[in-house]
Amino acid sequence: MTTMTNPGQPRTVPRRRRRTRRLLITLVVIVGLLVAADFAAASVFEYQVSKRAREQFHLTDDPAVRVNGFSFLAQAIAGEYGHVSIDAKGVPVKDTLRDLEVHVDLMGVAAPLGDLLSGSLKQVRIAEVEGQVKVKASDVNRAILENKNPLISQIANVTIDPISEADAQSDPDDRTEKQQAEAERATELEDDDDTKAGAKICATGDIGGEETDFCAYGLIQLVDAAKAKFTPSRLEVTNSVLGSGELPKQFEAGILQMLTVTLDPGELPFTVTPTAVNVEPGILSVKGKAFDVVLSGSDL
Structure with a gap:
């Protein structure tokens, strides 16, 4: 037996289902408004911090500021921000270093939102x-050119790569098995937060009228508190005359001297004391930490 549905009776959605749907829509709208308000408030805070960082770094443009973590409003109400990051690019220092990158992480920031927005924030x-200041290969190129050498008329295409401290000081091909094993153990113990690091700096130069590719291997070390000095200990060269070979000693010594450069990126921001140097592809950097920092007056 087949049961027929009355075609004249409209099908209706149960009242409870309609209420649930309206409730869900309302909740979605409220959550959307809260998220929008959170982002809007964070944008205002980041703008104010960016203006102050611009003044401290002496920049022409506002640096990028990001308040990490969710939600911003919860942090703002408490007046404490877990992690604020600041990034500035194209920071000039004197004539040689013209394109520095500055990265700062602020952890545990106490700043009442009302005081910050009203401009009355005093501390x-x-x-x-x-804090970290990064020096790009283009600035290293300019620093090398300042060490004028009559043997080399020009230098271009500078590249930077990290290597182990052992490889920076000796050629792996010249080591005995015992020396190689010792070098590998020493490499395993190397610390990224150290006052020295291995670096390979390569470039193309005109040596005696011949276009020559060369790579210098050496250590970059923290010197004079905030400066980073690269001291090459060995050199590899390649050109159409030599192939891959060695230069006469006087030529090699002159090039190594020219590639010995001291980079002064200036003081790290927010009273950070430099404690380490680091090498990344295309970048030499100086970094450090500070604890229990109080910024007031002209620092803000």
């Missing part, structure tokens, strides 16, 4: 600051 306490 900011920061539990921990990590």
Whole structure:
């Protein structure tokens, strides 16, 4: 037996289902408004911090500021921000270093939102600051050219790569098995937060009228508090005359001297004391930490 549905009776959605749907829509709208408000408030805070960082770094443009973590409003109400990061690019220092990158992480920032927005903020306490200044290969190229050498008329195409401290000081091909094993053990113990690091700097130069590719291997070390000095210990060269070979000693010594450069990126921001150097592809950097930092007056 087949049961027929009355075609004249409209099918209706149960009242409970309609209420649930309306409730869900309302919740979605409220959550959307809260998220929008959170982002809007964070944008205002980041803009104010960016203006102050611009003044401290002496920049022509506002640096990028990001308040990490969710939600911003919860942090703002408490007046404490877990992690604020600041990134500035194209920072000039003197004539040689013209394109520095500055990265700062502020952890445990205490700053009442009302005081910050009203412009009456007089003091900011920061539990921990990590700062880093990165020097690009283009600036290293300019620093090398300042060490004028009559043997080389020009230098271009500078590249930077990290290597182990052992490889920076001796050629792996010249080591005995015992020396190689010792070098590998020493490499395993190397620390990224050290005052020295291995670096390979390569470039193309005109040596005696011949276009020559060369790579210098050496250590970059933290010197004079905030400066980074690269001291090459060995050199590899290639050109159409030599192939891959060695230069006469006087030529090699002159090139190594020319490639010995000291980079002065200036003081790290927010009173950070430099404690380490680091090498990344295309970049030499100086970094450091500070704890229990209080910024007031002209620092803000």
